[in-house]
Amino acid sequence: MMHKMKSLLYLGALLGMANACNKNTTPTTGGTDGAGYQLSGQLQNAPAGTKVYLAELGETQFVSRDTATTDEKGQFKFTGSLPEAGLYQVKTSDQNQALVVLSNGSRVELSGDANQLPTTYTVKGSPDSELLKTITRTLESSQRQMQQVMPRLEQRYTQAAQAGRQDSMQAIQRQAEALQSQGQREVARLVRQNPNSVVSAFVLSSVLNPDDNFTLADSVATQLKASQPNSRYTKSLVARLEPLRATAIGTTAPEISLAAPDGKNLPLTSLRGKYVLIDFWASWCGPCRRENPNVVKAYNKYKGKGFEIYGVSFDQDRAKWLKAIEADGLIWKHVSDLKGWESAAGQTYGIKSIPASILLDPQGRIIGKNLRGEALEAKLASVLK
Incomplete structure (x- = not known):
């Protein structure tokens, strides 16, 4: 129904891919010295021996990095050494996963119900991971609202179109766009408050439309180039913005x-x-x-x-x-x-x-x-x- 509805596809970059896109590779484990990362967890309803998988977000999919098993208390632990901060998926199954940010020196604690991990997990010890969780939950809530309301709006829109009621069609379109933009505005607010986070860089390049948020994205990119110039997320955001710079508000339009x-x-x-x-x-x-x-x-x-x-x-x-x-x-x-x-x-x-x-x-x-x-x-x- 709506041209802007396509931007909901950005949601898949953070949620859909986290659930479905997993590449089977040989698990690898980094060093375990004090300079590396540590991810410890405790899962309810996870019998001893339950496998927990750790996967790193690559350019287009998650890549397996390590596997752990829970003890009789549902506890597990991952340790290793990383070249840079990155987004990771922790899961017991494709339907039960959580997203965290890991970097050398981080001590992340994750807990939740192994059978309802997406909606129950909590994370401590990592501001970036907490930000990622908040953004994920915001997008999930927005998606649920859209799924509940959109069928009714689509039906009303079709009826108005068949009757040739242009004013009604525009009003319905405004309703849908307003509903969609609620979640996006909240995510943009969170990004604005965390301009030096790799999460903000990822969200601006892969979840929000950077063209619609160019000023914010450019500001975050400028700060990240100073604080984390070698981060893949900084480089990705900078590269994503470059072709948009020629068509930013205030510039002279390129010739056609x-x-x-x-x-x-x-x-x-x-x-x-x-x-x-x-x-x-x-x-x-x-x-x-x-x-x-x-x-x-x-x-x-x-x-x-x-x-x-x-x-x-x-x-x-x-x-x-x-x-x-x-x-x-x-x-x-x-x-x-x-x-x-x-x-x-x-x-x-x-x-x-x-x-x-x-x-x-x-x-x-x-x-x-x-x-x-x-x-x-x-x-x-x-x-x-």
């Missing part, structure tokens, strides 16, 4: 010069002197097509007041592209190189999902991103007085 429907190249800079909405979309993109009526409404209202739209299509089929333009009444400027996700403009602007949009002032500076419906109209009303 692709073919219009008539076959002639139409440079973005040819529209200087007007407020321009760069609209990334495609004929095959359902959320894009559902958003088009809102864009048409804004265009019809402000096209005579110094406003233009520069549509960049991620289509590959020319006929389908042109048919969608006509069917949806998109009577503004259009370009495409018909390369789909390999679009040169999409690569330049770092577009990972559509619909996506960027609003430029008459000098070509970026003044807004991903404005939809009433938000777009409100922004245009404020600048086109």
Whole structure:
């Protein structure tokens, strides 16, 4: 239903992968001297001999690092030496896992019910691990709310769409977006309070959308480059932000010069002197097509007041592209190189999902991103007085 719902997929980076993505490798154990880490735990409902697995979060999956067994009291212990602080998963099964942060010198204590570990575990001795737990619980709560409410909103949205009630569709969309943003705002607040944590770096590069949180992410990256310059999480966040820097609010939008429907190249800079909405979309993109009526409404209202739209299509089929333009009444400027996700403009602007949009002032500076419906109209009303 909603274009922003895709950002919930970031939740999988922290929760879904923790439950499912495990790579079987030969367990390895580091040194056990005082400079290394120690993770001790006590699990309820864990008979003596229960296996406990420790896995490190790699780039795309968890990699097995060690295995321990519980004693008659449900206690277990991992010790070792690490090259740097990292995110780790402790689990008794794929359904029963907890996330912690380990680093040399850390003494982490974990406890919980072996049969309900995700919802019962507590962790002490590691501020980073406690932060990770708080963020995980926040995201889990947000996800549960979405799962409970979204089916009803989806049904109402479909009914409104079938009846052609645009106002109702927009109201339902605002409800869903507000619900989704609650959890994200709380996570952003926690990150803002912990700018030197590797957890914050991971969350900003893999869980929250760094494009929507660029100022916060850039600030955290700056502090981490000073405090932990060699951390893989610092490097990952810095690399994630680099392509976004060119399209940050206040910067001059990079040039786009692709073919219009008539076959002639139409440079973005040819529209200087007007407020321009760069609209990334495609004929095959359902959320894009559902958003088009809102864009048409804004265009019809402000096209005579110094406003233009520069549509960049991620289509590959020319006929389908042109048919969608006509069917949806998109009577503004259009370009495409018909390369789909390999679009040169999409690569330049770092577009990972559509619909996506960027609003430029008459000098070509970026003044807004991903404005939809009433938000777009409100922004245009404020600048086109």
